[in-house]
Amino acid sequence: MKTLPPALSHWFAAKGWTLHPHQWDMLARAGDPATLLIAPTGGGKTLAGFLPTLAELAEAPPKGLHTLYISPLKALAADIRRNLRTPIEGANLPIRVEDRTGDTSYTQRRRQRADPPHILLTTPESLALLLSYEDAPRVFAGLQRVVLDEIHALAESKRGDQLTLLIARLQRLAPGLRRVGLSATVEDPPALARFLAPDAGILLADPGPAPDISMLETEAPPPWSGGGGRYAIPAILEQVKRHRTTLIFHNTRAQAELFFHDLWLNNTEDLPIGIHHGSLSREQRERVEAAMVAGSLRAIVCTGSLDLGIDWGDVDLVIQVGAPKNVKRLVQRIGRANHRYNAPSKALLLPANRFEVVECKAALDAVREHTLDGEPRGPGPRDVLCQHILLTACAGPFEADALYAEVITAGPYAALTRAQFDAALDFVATGGYALRAYDRWQRLKQTGSQWHLRDPRAAAVIRQNLGTIIDIETLKVRLKNRAGGIPLGEVEESFAATLTPGDTFLIGGQVVRYESLREMTVEVTNQPGRDPKVAVFNGTKFATSTLLTHRILDIFAQSRWPDLPAHTAEWLSLQREVSRLPDADTLLCESFPHDGREHLVIYGFAGRNAQQTLGLLLTKAMEEAGLAPLGFVATDYATLIWGIDAVTDAAPLFDLQALQDGLETWLAGNAVMKRTFRASAIIAGLIERSHQGRRKSGRQATFSSDILYDTLRKYDPDHLLLQITREEAMRGLIDFARVEEMLARVAGRIETRRLPRVTPLAAPLFLEPGRIPVQGAGRERLAEDAARRLMEAAGLA
């Protein structure tokens, strides 16, 4: 179909709209089984995705579901519904469009299953629920098209892995189903196409003009360390004044809070500036969003919460504060400026410290040369598969052979072996324990060749636990007053636990004083004009991508640096004079005394998580070698270890086998592993999500998943969930893969330079926060001291 139905083309003509070439192309490819459209922000991607649907439904549409649209954001589904209404009502098309998310009412959801609309807009989680009901075959039998929006974002998470399994199910229920994926610019389109479908075609839209992007130069040079970019607030305010609407992106929520607070202290002209991040209450976020759409804000300080989707008003400048860590995300963020096709986006990068000047330069070069980074995601996680098997059982009896055949049509699970599948099925059915304990209480039973729930009533609980998003336990923060308190946002439970009454912290740009903890709510009072203790929300910490670190090493290899600011070029020259600059072929280690302690710096350039893991493993090796390490700190490019004895040759510490062995022992009791275990155990259906209501009553009945982890490790160390936990942690927070990559890159060339004093490149490391003490019996000693002080204070000692 290459033409629009008359009603639509008349309406477009009346509005003076013309279609972009890629929108015509999508119409032409309407019959293809799967198409991935890659188009820049503002390129009319969503309309391109829906045009074939509108064309097919324009005249006398049959009853029933025709197109399913899936987006990662609830808000996006609602936004698209409003946007689709314009052409549908304008061209007077007989098409019914509805959205269905966690916010949709119970009656509405029931009605949608009985009498589905032509176009249903939903999220992966709501689709999972729909497919868990017995009537799914009837609801989806006539489905013609599925549109996956922002598929590049979904493909990076377990939500995406789950979605591919759900689409595989849909394809079986509706064999004629055609798939469309809509994506922003990505580094590896064929990989994303395989994620969409085994045989997906790729349609690349005109990427539009190159962005207008540069580094924000300031009068004062950036500080030696730290994040947040607060030194540049006057320069940033100047930019805000010169533009209509500016988005100021930060890498973490805590930095966004601190920056916003200081920005207002300097905002003498009272420019309307708001803040938006995931820890703020929904009411607060909605207020900022409404103000943005209305065009009444001049700037918004934000985090990744504004990375996706909705067209927020008339943004003409994006400022990225702090090194972007990842070029792809930077490019997508830049796209937030100028949501008009064929207009260049304007963006400024602000390095937060001296080292980030080099990093920003590397990122700018990468953007100009159109090289993007991205690590391949690896095979589909098996905890998601376990949940999918549970979901399947909720919908009715199934055969293992048929389910396996369906699962391996999903991109991430294409290489799943039958043995791996059977282990997941066994886990779901029996718990998969070496001790066969649950013969009578199996979750799934087999009758003939059919698997089914032992107790059909279990379906309700399983449905409540569907989804792969694991919330970190958070507590609501309320301003204490007589009327019950204004909600300000949420903080992590672990942060709240560190507060004592009187402590001050930042939330929503205001300094508040911690008063008390009441019924899962942190009560605070206003405390203007005081210095905050600190805002710790554990915002996601991104490690610098491999591509960027290689580019940084390339910059180091230059003989001169004419295109870097003078202060930074001088710094690098000085480092070359007194020691040398790290390069890609050798692992540079510097050893020097400072302030009565010996120091060892390892310039691994492996990203923060891997450098941290390296710090833990090396200090352990040093302890065994009698080198008495006292602590370490890690950044994206180096690890600094301090101790009592000098390390004159670091090479023996880097024995890969010894490091791996050390990793095994260290992992055993590690908090990262326990957190990873909890998430996988929830997704796989071993433990239930904690629901706010249930937590209030009978809290002594629920126990920590840490206990399950410890018990499994002791009695069943090869259990499927422990295998999954290990895989997850290794590619996530522990990132041992990059330690291995780094060691392979240098292939034994490890150079230790013994120097008389701190080197220029090492100096900023001394100012880094997050220093980790090395402790043997440390926890017990800490508790001992704390207990003694408390008893003394109470006059009891």
Next chain:
Amino acid sequence: MSLTFRLADATLIARPSGALFWPDQGVLCVSDLHLGKSERMARRAGTLLPPYETRETLARLEAEVEATGARRVICLGDSFDDAASLDGLEEGDRLWLTRMIAGRDWIWIAGNHDAGPLEIAGSHRAEVHLAGLVFRHIAQTGAQGEVSGHYHPKARLAGKVWRCFLADRQRLILPAFGTYTGGLWSHDPALSGLMQPDALAILAGGAVARAIPMPR
């Protein structure tokens, strides 16, 4: 390392394991074992937790019995996660428990989870009075020299959560000894209302049992 303290006229020892020992009477007291919890969860809720907690709890209990050489063991209630849990025990675990009971004066006090009569050796009681102390499952207001369990108290110190004993001049509340048991914060009104203002929390679970003023 254990911590010695006094309740009424008795000298008691809070052990790091969360067990209580009374040397003068040769009594070892533990509370809220919740044996068979994973089996009950499977039966009732369909979740299949690692089925190893009963042997883990029994192993720790046996270690305490041997370390103290107790002549008498008092289990303060909720020893079994429900009345059917005893039937659901693995044969090996059941024999292990029976061996431990043999040769000792073993008292099962009824709890809210295991109120019914239990088909297992030992004497079964609602409460026990012994040399000035009373042992029961749930604390009663106004009681004197009372040792109870039920609440699974816990408290936070130095960034870690600890199971804890709560002790004042009138009463002692034991932490849960069972492996799969959670806790109730000592600052919960149910506990802070029960304990005197000068009550102590004795933290278990580490290498040393240590006292702090009860967090409220």
